[in-house]
Amino acid sequence: MSLELEELGRSGQELAALLKAVRKRSGLTGARVAARCTMSQSKVSRIENGRVRPSLVDVEQFLRACDAPPTLVTQVMAMARLANTEWQGSRGIRRKGLDKKQSELAGLEASSAELRFFLLSMITGLLSTPEYIRASLAHIPGNHAKTIARKLERQHVLYDNSKRFTFVLTEQAVRWPLVGPDALAVQIDHLASLTHLPNVRLGVIPMAGPTDPRPAPLNTFTIYDDRIATVELSSGVMVFRDPRDVMGHLQEFAHLEERAVFGPDAAAFLSDCAAALR
Numbered sequence: 001m002s003l004e005l006e007e008l009g010r011s012g013q014e015l016a017a018l019l020k021a022v023r024k025r026s027g028l029t030g031a032r033v034a035a036r037c038t039m040s041q042s043k044v045s046r047i048e049n050g051r052v053r054p055s056l057v058d059v060e061q062f063l064r065a066c067d068a069p070p071t072l073v074t075q076v077m078a079m080a081r082l083a084n085t086e087w088q089g090s091r092g093i094r095r096k097g098l099d100k101k102q103s104e105l106a107g108l109e110a111s112s113a114e115l116r117f118f119l120l121s122m123i124t125g126l127l128s129t130p131e132y133i134r135a136s137l138a139h140i141p142g143n144h145a146k147t148i149a150r151k152l153e154r155q156h157v158l159y160d161n162s163k164r165f166t167f168v169l170t171e172q173a174v175r176w177p178l179v180g181p182d183a184l185a186v187q188i189d190h191l192a193s194l195t196h197l198p199n200v201r202l203g204v205i206p207m208a209g210p211t212d213p214r215p216a217p218l219n220t221f222t223i224y225d226d227r228i229a230t231v232e233l234s235s236g237v238m239v240f241r242d243p244r245d246v247m248g249h250l251q252e253f254a255h256l257e258e259r260a261v262f263g264p265d266a267a268a269f270l271s272d273c274a275a276a277l278r
Contacts, residue, residue, distance in 0.1 A: 015083045016050035026066035036065035056080050084241035102150035109157045112224040116253050119169040120220045125151040132187045135179045166201045168260045174273055185277040192270040203260030204269050223249050
């Protein structure tokens with residue numbers, strides 16, 4: 001099944017309508033389907049009315065409860081995967097307000113216990129100094145005072161010891177000259193200081209590492225627990241909720257984590273990077 005970006009977003013309502021039609025065609029009541037799925041009747045109702053996004057497991061159980069034929073199962077499961085993938089275009093994010101996006105990210109961070117970040121070419125807002133944040137927004141027209149404030153406010157989550165953070169940065173992300181040498185040195189010093197937080201693992205993949213026959217990573221991505229993976233592109237963000245997609249990113253992250261240096265080695269590497277700028 002090809003994935004068209006314009007289909008993402010509206011597929012959730014189409015899936016809800018199709019599941020409702022499948023249930024009606026089976027002759028079962030919502031209560032009966034709920035009993036067969038070991039779900040509450042209210043959850044079945046919310047799924048059928050598009051008020052809750054069903055997981056692929058939910059959809060599979062629903063279809064099995066309705067004795068759906070294999071061809072229909074294939075069709076509906078393909079739509080379910082599409083419904084669990086979301087496209088957020090950069091232009092749309094800017095129209096809604098960049099500060100609104102920061103609130104959305106803060107919500108994801110608040111609801112997650114373990115967060116993993118792979119940073120390919122730049123430093124993420126959670127790890128950034130105010131000057132670095134301002135520079136990262138300089139190419140976008142408008143007043144970004146609220147967005148900068150929200151980015152800095154989000155950084156408080158790093159000090160919540162009930163959460164675990166792992167950041168893997170490439171050497172390119174550390175050294176990318178978004179700001180001048182002095183400001184970049186301060187930014188790198190800040191990264192080094194964060195390696196001492198007890199709930200934060202911050203690693204760097206040096207360019208001088210061993211040869212790796214596996215493909216190089218193509219995108220920055222973040223994984224929230226084992227629920228959601230977000231992938232950043234120059235034109236927007238892809239959000240994956242299909243467990244297979246999330247697992248694929250977890251496996252890629254594990255490989256990248258193996259190549260990174262952490263702890264005192266990371267702090268020493270960062271110190272050398274900062275010293276080279278002074």
